[in-house]
Amino acid sequence: MTDGQGKNSIQEPLVVVVVDDDESVRESLPDLLKEFGFTVLAFSSADEFLASKSIDRTTCLVLDIVMPGMSGLDLQAELRNRGRKIPIIFITAQKDESVRKRVLAQGAVDVLLKPFSDTALRKALSKAMGED
Amino acid sequence: MPVQPESPAEEVRHLRRCISDLVSLLALPATWTGGRPSQIVSNSLDALVSMLSLDFAYARLKDSSGGAFSQMVRVGSGWGTKPQPEDFGEKLQHWVEGDFQKLPSVATDFFGAPAITLVPLLLGLHGEIGIIVAGSQRLDFPRQTEKLVLSVAVNQAAIGLQESGLLSAQMLVTKELDQRVAERTAELAASNEELRKEIAERKSVEKKLRQEEAGLKRTEAYKAAILDSSLDCIVAMDHDGCITEFNPAAERTFGFQRNDVIGKHLGDVIVPTHLRERHRAGFVRHLATGESTVLGRRIEMTALCADGKEIPVELAITRIVEDGPPSFTGFLRDITERKRNEDALLVAHANLARSEERWRLVFENSAVGVVLADFNGRLLAANPVFQKMMGYTEDELKQFTFIDITVEDDRDFNRALIVELIQGKREQFQLEKRYWRKDGSLVWVRNSVSIVRGIERSPGFLLALSEDVTERRRAEEALNETRSELAHIARVTALSTLTASIAHEINQPLSGIVTNASTCLRMLDATPPNVEGARETARRTIRDGNRASEVTTRLRALFSKKTAAFELFDLNDSVKEVVALSVSELQRDRIVLQLELAADLPHVLGDRTQIQQVVLNLLRNGWDAMSLVEDRPRTLLIKTECEEGGGARLSVKDSGAGIDPEIEKKLFQAFQTTKTDGMGIGLSVSRSIVDRHQGRLWAVRNDGPGATFLFSIPPGTNT
Numbered sequence: 001m002t003d004g005q006g007k008n009s010i011q012e013p014l015v016v017v018v019v020d021d022d023e024s025v026r027e028s029l030p031d032l033l034k035e036f037g038f039t040v041l042a043f044s045s046a047d048e049f050l051a052s053k054s055i056d057r058t059t060c061l062v063l064d065i066v067m068p069g070m071s072g073l074d075l076q077a078e079l080r081n082r083g084r085k086i087p088i089i090f091i092t093a094q095k096d097e098s099v100r101k102r103v104l105a106q107g108a109v110d111v112l113l114k115p116f117s118d119t120a121l122r123k124a125l126s127k128a129m130g131e132d
Numbered sequence: 133m134p135v136q137p138e139s140p141a142e143e144v145r146h147l148r149r150c151i152s153d154l155v156s157l158l159a160l161p162a163t164w165t166g167g168r169p170s171q172i173v174s175n176s177l178d179a180l181v182s183m184l185s186l187d188f189a190y191a192r193l194k195d196s197s198g199g200a201f202s203q204m205v206r207v208g209s210g211w212g213t214k215p216q217p218e219d220f221g222e223k224l225q226h227w228v229e230g231d232f233q234k235l236p237s238v239a240t241d242f243f244g245a246p247a248i249t250l251v252p253l254l255l256g257l258h259g260e261i262g263i264i265v266a267g268s269q270r271l272d273f274p275r276q277t278e279k280l281v282l283s284v285a286v287n288q289a290a291i292g293l294q295e296s297g298l299l300s301a302q303m304l305v306t307k308e309l310d311q312r313v314a315e316r317t318a319e320l321a322a323s324n325e326e327l328r329k330e331i332a333e334r335k336s337v338e339k340k341l342r343q344e345e346a347g348l349k350r351t352e353a354y355k356a357a358i359l360d361s362s363l364d365c366i367v368a369m370d371h372d373g374c375i376t377e378f379n380p381a382a383e384r385t386f387g388f389q390r391n392d393v394i395g396k397h398l399g400d401v402i403v404p405t406h407l408r409e410r411h412r413a414g415f416v417r418h419l420a421t422g423e424s425t426v427l428g429r430r431i432e433m434t435a436l437c438a439d440g441k442e443i444p445v446e447l448a449i450t451r452i453v454e455d456g457p458p459s460f461t462g463f464l465r466d467i468t469e470r471k472r473n474e475d476a477l478l479v480a481h482a483n484l485a486r487s488e489e490r491w492r493l494v495f496e497n498s499a500v501g502v503v504l505a506d507f508n509g510r511l512l513a514a515n516p517v518f519q520k521m522m523g524y525t526e527d528e529l530k531q532f533t534f535i536d537i538t539v540e541d542d543r544d545f546n547r548a549l550i551v552e553l554i555q556g557k558r559e560q561f562q563l564e565k566r567y568w569r570k571d572g573s574l575v576w577v578r579n580s581v582s583i584v585r586g587i588e589r590s591p592g593f594l595l596a597l598s599e600d601v602t603e604r605r606r607a608e609e610a611l612n613e614t615r616s617e618l619a620h621i622a623r624v625t626a627l628s629t630l631t632a633s634i635a636h637e638i639n640q641p642l643s644g645i646v647t648n649a650s651t652c653l654r655m656l657d658a659t660p661p662n663v664e665g666a667r668e669t670a671r672r673t674i675r676d677g678n679r680a681s682e683v684t685t686r687l688r689a690l691f692s693k694k695t696a697a698f699e700l701f702d703l704n705d706s707v708k709e710v711v712a713l714s715v716s717e718l719q720r721d722r723i724v725l726q727l728e729l730a731a732d733l734p735h736v737l738g739d740r741t742q743i744q745q746v747v748l749n750l751l752r753n754g755w756d757a758m759s760l761v762e763d764r765p766r767t768l769l770i771k772t773e774c775e776e777g778g779g780a781r782l783s784v785k786d787s788g789a790g791i792d793p794e795i796e797k798k799l800f801q802a803f804q805t806t807k808t809d810g811m812g813i814g815l816s817v818s819r820s821i822v823d824r825h826q827g828r829l830w831a832v833r834n835d836g837p838g839a840t841f842l843f844s845i846p847p848g849t850n851t
Contacts, residue, residue: 024644024676031669032651035658093639114643118650 014129015057018042019049019075020064020091025114029062032118036125046070050078058086060109060128065092065099073099076106087128091116150277153183157285164292169193170204172296176289177206177264183285184278186268187211187248190220192228193255193262193293201262212244219243227252228263242267249273253286261293365445365464369398371457373415385466387438404436419458427451435464444471501577501598507554509533512593521577521600523570534596539566539574545722548765550594553583564601564719576605612717641680648673700848701740703780704729704772710747711770721766723755728771736780737848738825746818746829750784750841753815757788757838764837778847779827785840791833799831818843 016038018029023044030040041058043049047070061079065072072090079086090103093114100111110124157179164172177189188207203217221228223242227250242248248267251274255261264286268274274282359366359379365386368377375398378390386402393401403411418424426449435445446465451458495502501518505511514522514529522529522537535543542565552558560582566574578599586592652669655662711725718725736743751770758766769785791799799815815829822829827845834840 022640022644024641024672024679025647027672028644028647028651028669028676031665032647032654035651035654091643093637093643114639115646116643117646118654 013039013057014059015039015041015054016060016062016125017049017054017058018062019044019046019067019072020062021045021067022064025064025091032121033062033125036122038125046072046075046078049075055084055086060125061086061088063088063090065090065103066094073103076103076108080106089121089124089128146275146277149183150281153281154284156183157281157288160288161292161295164296169293169296170202172289172292173204174206176285176292177204180264180266180282180285181206181208183281184266184268184274185270186266186273187245188215188220188267190217190224190265190267191255191262192221192264194260224250224265227265239267245269251279251282253282255286255290255293261290261297264289365466366461367398367402367464368452368459368461370459371419373397373399373412375401376459377461382464385437385443385464386435402435402437404434404442407434424451432467443468498597501596501600503529503534503596503598505534505594505596507592507594509535509550509594518598521569521575521598522567528570537567539568542566542722544762545765549581549724552765553581553594559583561724564605574602575600576602637683638680641676641683644676645673645680648676698737698739700735700737701743702733703736703743703782703845704733706740706744707747707770707772707782710744710751714748714751718755718768721755721759723758723766723768726767726769728769730772730774730780733772733774733780734778734847736825736845738845739821742821743825743845746821746843747782747784749815749818750782750843753841754784754786754788754838757786757790759788761788761837775844775846779844780847781842781844783840783842785834785838787834787836787838790837791831791839 016033018026018033018040020026020029020042021044026042026044030042033040041052041054043052045067046063049055063072063075070078072092076088079088085107088103088108090108090111091114092099092111095113103111109128112120112124160175160179164175173191173193177191180186180189186208188205188211190203190205192201192203194201203221205215205217205220207215223239237251238247238249240247248269251266253264253266255263266274266282359377362379362381365382366377366379367375367382370376374395375393376395378388378393380390382388383390388401399408399411399415414425418427426447428448428450430446430448432444432446434442435447436442444467446467447462449460449462451460495513495515498515498517501521502513502515503511503518504513510533511529514524514526519526519529529537535547538546546563546565549558549561549563553561560580562578562580564576564578566576569575578601580597582595584593584595648669652666652673655666655669707727707729711727715725747770751768754768758768764787767787769783771783771785773781773783775781819829822843822845825845827843829841829843831839831841
């Protein structure tokens, strides 16, 4: 367990939310995040996430870009419209430099290209939690 | 002045002296016989001066002819100066010419003498011989005795002079007579000579006349022979314009009988009615002025025949020069036949000239370059457009063959086409190629070349219509560059899209695998190890690995089973579109593309774009197969045909390297290639496309060089 996790757990459980239409990601990623010590919630679509009550508890969002219905980019915009400043780590299977630049400009923490390593994810999470 | 009376003794002395003087005077004429008048006068004057002691004695003699006169003077011993008869004559003018009876007998201031008494004496009864003036300063001059002596002396002189005059007159007459006789004699001799000449002349004239007569007879015979046998019509007329001769040829030609027309006015016989007035006026004018518009030259006009027909004749009129009024001979020839030939020839010439002119104008005003070359390629003619295009004059161009001015790279191909043209393997061809202009720059031309075979004496030639397409080529090249850039971009884009979608499909399960594996390791590393969790994540890793495998299977399925946009389409149109896209590149590589598209080809059902890819692929293969061909034309034939039992067949025939037997069986397998820059998937992809259309793709060897690739697809009867 890291120091960060311990410190956070004392105050309030840090909830990391995963939104991805791919089932395998929804199965595998939460496990890894739990191993990191986070409380994890997973949703298969942006609409599902917005409809849940978890939005207020979310300290970091791990968000797929390409999804049926509302895309990751749409969700990012929606959250900004709602005044929610949740740090977002985008994950995508498609390398697209223009999209990457766009989301970073909109305040995204990082864009991870699938498949990504656990260290890359950990690094992005640290950044999102303001630990850098 | 008063005269002093003489003493008697003195008077006696004077009388004696007078008688002695008179005797002397009477003796004088005896000495004058046969003497000249000047001698008589001289003697008389000398005698008077000495006898009467005169100061002077002057004589003037009239000439027998009455005009001029001669004068003479004698002076006494007391006279100072040497006397000049002319001076005396002048001084005595009044006495010798005037009425001297009324003149004063004393002259004052006479050659220095204060006063001198002058006594004029007439020679002859009325002075017809002359006059003598005696002068003396003596106061008593002339005394009675002196007057007597003076008058006797003058009489004696007058008699002597008269006798001398008669004598000379006689002599004159004799001389004159002699002269007349001599003259007459000479005249007679001359006339005698003249007579002889005249006789001789007359003889010669007679001889000549006799000869002329003989000659005339011969001439008449000749004339008759000529008139009778001449092929030309000979018509003669006199100065009244009446016919005097009308030879047999004239009879045959004009149909008149000689006897009927002789004596008739020519103008009323063979001159056509409408020309008669002109004929008459011209004839009258000629007779009046000698002017003529017809004499002495060959003219053409119309003549009237007995049957009323008018015929064109050639006419020459000669004027016969004679002593009397002129006569005329006309030589006429019927030129109807010749005229007809001439007219026909003229029409033919005019037609030919018009035709030639028209073709020349076409040549010169053509909007495209027109060039003629012989079979060796030597340029024979080039129109202004071509000259301007090339910057050469026509004469300069004639120094070249078309090969000389063609850019080196384009020559072999061009030459091969010309050879085929001459050998009759083709009727014409189109070719785009480059020429060197005079200024060293290049011009792209589109040439349509055809052959004109020689006929008879006119040799054959090559005819090229040449159009400057430099601008179009530049535009096309620019367009092609843009197009290939675009194509490249499109390919890259398509590929990257494909790559991205494949990556997405693969990366999703991969991502799961990596994440699960990471989780698994962490669980095993924990103390105590979370074996159950690790097993679960490992199980999921395997599952995701299977999923990734499924993805690739699905992708392949996606590509192979991709629902193509099947539609009914015209294969010919598709072929034309493919060719249109490639034609400039084909030309660049000097490939002659021929299309033989079946007009009745049925529409086929399929993916038009995919079929076009197949056509392009086959075209490209044939094209590449000829890239090294240099010894023969690079020809590509694309042909569409109706398949037996419906459907369409397309073949692409090249003249390239042909099919290597070693790879023949593997021809349609992927990654088989003879090209250095290819992937070897063209034919395999093409075959799979054709297969998907329930068609067939295959290849055959040509009889000649190269190979033919064919595919057939069934007709589009249903979906």
